[in-house]
Amino acid sequence: MKINLEKYIRTVEDFPKKGISFKDISPLLADGKALNYAIVEMASLAKDVDIIVGPDARGFLFGTPTAAFLSKPFVMVRKAGKLPGEVEEFAYELEYGSAILEVQVGMIKPGQKVAIVDDVLATGGTVKAITKMIERAGATVSKIIFLIELEKLQGRKNLQNYDVTSLIKIS
Numbered sequence: 001m002k003i004n005l006e007k008y009i010r011t012v013e014d015f016p017k018k019g020i021s022f023k024d025i026s027p028l029l030a031d032g033k034a035l036n037y038a039i040v041e042m043a044s045l046a047k048d049v050d051i052i053v054g055p056d057a058r059g060f061l062f063g064t065p066t067a068a069f070l071s072k073p074f075v076m077v078r079k080a081g082k083l084p085g086e087v088e089e090f091a092y093e094l095e096y097g098s099a100i101l102e103v104q105v106g107m108i109k110p111g112q113k114v115a116i117v118d119d120v121l122a123t124g125g126t127v128k129a130i131t132k133m134i135e136r137a138g139a140t141v142s143k144i145i146f147l148i149e150l151e152k153l154q155g156r157k158n159l160q161n162y163d164v165t166s167l168i169k170i171s
Helices: 032-046 058-070 125-136 155-159
Strands: 010-013 021-024 051-055 074-079 087-094 097-104 113-121 140-150 164-170
Touching (some): 058 140, 125 140, 140 155
Parallel strands (some): 113 140, 140 164
């Protein structure tokens, strides 16, 4: 049975600051049937990949259960200083500054087909940086899957060379 996931997304105005219309996924996470539906849909899109990669932190909420559903590995991409052991760093530019992402060395292997799973596609900057990390490791980004796409921010333009799917599109 198809579930309208959009009805489980709450808009909170002026959060985290004035002028922002925050898309709150808490109602979806709090409904077991809606959450299960979202994970099964994401898994159906990622079934042909070797590993699932998810960005810190809300990408973990959807990437980990998607990987578990498919019995595939899940690899965390985190902000600098959050992963133990040897890490690969990737510095990238944000709209107002820069940031560093890290992944543990050896988690992404050459030749692997990768799906990136995240909660929201806004400007696409972070996920674009993750695609470069994956490609630098010698793997291929086969699929990028989002729960929500905020179409007015045109993040898809940053990811135009990739197969991008969003379960919910908000204008």
